[in-house]
Amino acid sequence: MIGRLAIIGVGLIGGSLSLALKKAGMVKEVIGxxxxxxxxxxxxxxxxxxxxxxxxxxxxxxxxxxxxxVPIASMSSILVEIAESxxxxxxxxxxCSVKVHVVTAAKHALGNNFSRFIPGHPIAGxxxxxxxxxxxxxxxxxxxxxxxxxxxxxxxxxIVRSMWQATGAEVSDMEAEYHDIVLAAxxxxxxxxxxxxxxxxxxxxxxxxxxxxxxxxxxxxxxxxSSDAVMWRDICLxxxxxxxxxLRQYHQDLRKIEEAIKEEDGDFLIDVFGRAKQARDVRFNxxxx
Amino acid sequence: MIGRLAIIGVGLIGGSLSLALKKAGMVKEVIGxxxxxxxxxxxxxxxxxxxxxxxxxxxxxxxxxxxxxVPIASMSSILVEIAESxxxxxxxxxxCSVKVHVVTAAKHALGNNFSRFIPGHPIAGxxxxxxxxxxxxxxxxxxxxxxxxxxxxxxxxxIVRSMWQATGAEVSDMEAEYHDIVLAAxxxxxxxxxxxxxxxxxxxxxxxxxxxxxxxxxxxxxxxxSSDAVMWRDICLxxxxxxxxxLRQYHQDLRKIEEAIKEEDGDFLIDVFGRAKQARDVRFNxxxx
Numbered sequence: 001m002i003g004r005l006a007i008i009g010v011g012l013i014g015g016s017l018s019l020a021l022k023k024a025g026m027v028k029e030v031i032g033x034x035x036x037x038x039x040x041x042x043x044x045x046x047x048x049x050x051x052x053x054x055x056x057x058x059x060x061x062x063x064x065x066x067x068x069x070v071p072i073a074s075m076s077s078i079l080v081e082i083a084e085s086x087x088x089x090x091x092x093x094x095x096c097s098v099k100v101h102v103v104t105a106a107k108h109a110l111g112n113n114f115s116r117f118i119p120g121h122p123i124a125g126x127x128x129x130x131x132x133x134x135x136x137x138x139x140x141x142x143x144x145x146x147x148x149x150x151x152x153x154x155x156x157x158x159i160v161r162s163m164w165q166a167t168g169a170e171v172s173d174m175e176a177e178y179h180d181i182v183l184a185a186x187x188x189x190x191x192x193x194x195x196x197x198x199x200x201x202x203x204x205x206x207x208x209x210x211x212x213x214x215x216x217x218x219x220x221x222x223x224x225x226s227s228d229a230v231m232w233r234d235i236c237l238x239x240x241x242x243x244x245x246x247l248r249q250y251h252q253d254l255r256k257i258e259e260a261i262k263e264e265d266g267d268f269l270i271d272v273f274g275r276a277k278q279a280r281d282v283r284f285n286x287x288x289x
Numbered sequence: 290m291i292g293r294l295a296i297i298g299v300g301l302i303g304g305s306l307s308l309a310l311k312k313a314g315m316v317k318e319v320i321g322x323x324x325x326x327x328x329x330x331x332x333x334x335x336x337x338x339x340x341x342x343x344x345x346x347x348x349x350x351x352x353x354x355x356x357x358x359v360p361i362a363s364m365s366s367i368l369v370e371i372a373e374s375x376x377x378x379x380x381x382x383x384x385c386s387v388k389v390h391v392v393t394a395a396k397h398a399l400g401n402n403f404s405r406f407i408p409g410h411p412i413a414g415x416x417x418x419x420x421x422x423x424x425x426x427x428x429x430x431x432x433x434x435x436x437x438x439x440x441x442x443x444x445x446x447x448i449v450r451s452m453w454q455a456t457g458a459e460v461s462d463m464e465a466e467y468h469d470i471v472l473a474a475x476x477x478x479x480x481x482x483x484x485x486x487x488x489x490x491x492x493x494x495x496x497x498x499x500x501x502x503x504x505x506x507x508x509x510x511x512x513x514x515s516s517d518a519v520m521w522r523d524i525c526l527x528x529x530x531x532x533x534x535x536l537r538q539y540h541q542d543l544r545k546i547e548e549a550i551k552e553e554d555g556d557f558l559i560d561v562f563g564r565a566k567q568a569r570d571v572r573f574n575x576x577x578x
Contacts, residue, residue, distance in 0.1 A: 270519060
């Protein structure tokens, strides 16, 4: 049971954690902080949080756990603000989708409190965002990855793990570096690829209005393109090495498919397409969505 | 009202046309032909067709309209078989997703009957296939593209247009060459891009089991990868020029995004991502899915 949870950034991610823990009876009180007054009011009215704080200092002062769910570009400054007001013993964790960058910023900002910082990433979300989009079952059967480092306090790690398990998530630990490759491969790269295709077709000189012929397959393929451009700029810049490494490989593999189409090497195409289909079907017939 | 419709290939596409026209009261009798006896039986039992023919010759002999819904690789040989038995005046149309290839094959196979061949492409489908997957509303609010040529008989064109309109589809005409570019851009290229990514991650040396961390965004992005590998090999080889042309452009544009990530040119990324998001949102808030 968590006494007081402070949520910094009461959007889809932060708000849904609050709702899930309240529903599970795992938290006594949730205090939230957001940059805009309007969201404070909305979050309290919707019952997403119990009360709102006028400042980060007020939000974190008596917190047992602080969950930071802000855009990655704000992480460094938020961590600095938290460091100024956090009391000894408070556990700090976050939900950013890039981890090496966050671990580095936390080490820099938190000083002695760094051992109680548990870098985390709930792999869940929708293309909607904001307090209104938050719901209690967002994390059910989804994965949460924690990326502790050698200084990490094991009791703090275990408390954050239990917190996420209470939301119905499946929690696993991973090195921050590997996390960033995994996410570049399964999330950041698909976003870049889909953004690139839709951006290209939107600008296409000789194919005015071509997107009007796009059907269901394209709609699903490009759903991730409806995400916020600023957020994705920041993710790309924060996880640059992993994304660039995978893009190199992607170009190479795509060249092989091009070559096979050019040379009419049908066997090569069947091999790649068939392997891909099998891997995809194995993954998504399971229960972890 | 169509007296007798012959459907060659009673799968999702052919079966759904039959069901839609029956439901609309637009056809007296549907006779179907499929390569395997089992599908004949199933199609009749499910009420997808009224009767089954033992051969293409039997199916097309007394047909007013013939709809060919077979894999693109079978089109040439099916057209030759049809040409041997079709009676004078019968309208022939198809549902292949590549049109230049089919028009060339039809011109070659059909001789004098070529003027009554209406190349068509209903842009609809699911990742499921087969007679069992067929349903009457598949084409509702979906686009059907017809690609007549200068020899095309205008009465035949108008009859096929009315047939598709009766299914609830929105029918438009287009040059075959432009159709193939439109489909390469909105369907074939997304398939190749998604096949390539999933194929690459399935083989990745240092990232065993990486796909287990793929979440909802990846699931939607890669849904098209669950399609049949043989069908997609054949589409790639039949629409090779359009696909290769777009792939060249895709590589170039992707290089620009890579460069922007490398140089931390956030403005460039915002510009591409934002344009893509806007174009995508405009397209899929409309009614034609």
